[in-house]
Amino acid sequence: MKLFLLLLFMPFLAHAYIDPGSGSAIMSAIIGAIVAIGVTIKTYWYKIKSFFTGNKNTFEDDDKE
Numbered sequence: 640m641k642l643f644l645l646l647l648f649m650p651f652l653a654h655a656y657i658d659p660g661s662g663s664a665i666m667s668a669i670i671g672a673i674v675a676i677g678v679t680i681k682t683y684w685y686k687i688k689s690f691f692t693g694n695k696n697t698f699e700d701d702d703k704e
Contacts, residue, residue: 680687
């Protein structure tokens with residue numbers, strides 16, 4: 640256990656460089672994933688809502704009446 644903690648907290652030199660363009664690409668990917676999750680939830684919102692509430696009426700059924 641002591642060896643694990645020693646290795647966990649011992650710093651190692653990486654000799655690596657991440658330029659600003661890479662950071663920007665990573666941030667764009669994270670933001671894109673969050674937006675994609677939001678759009679997916681919005682698309683299936685009524686199905687998700689009816690699943691949790693037990694209501695079988697959907698948004699499309701309300702338009703037909």
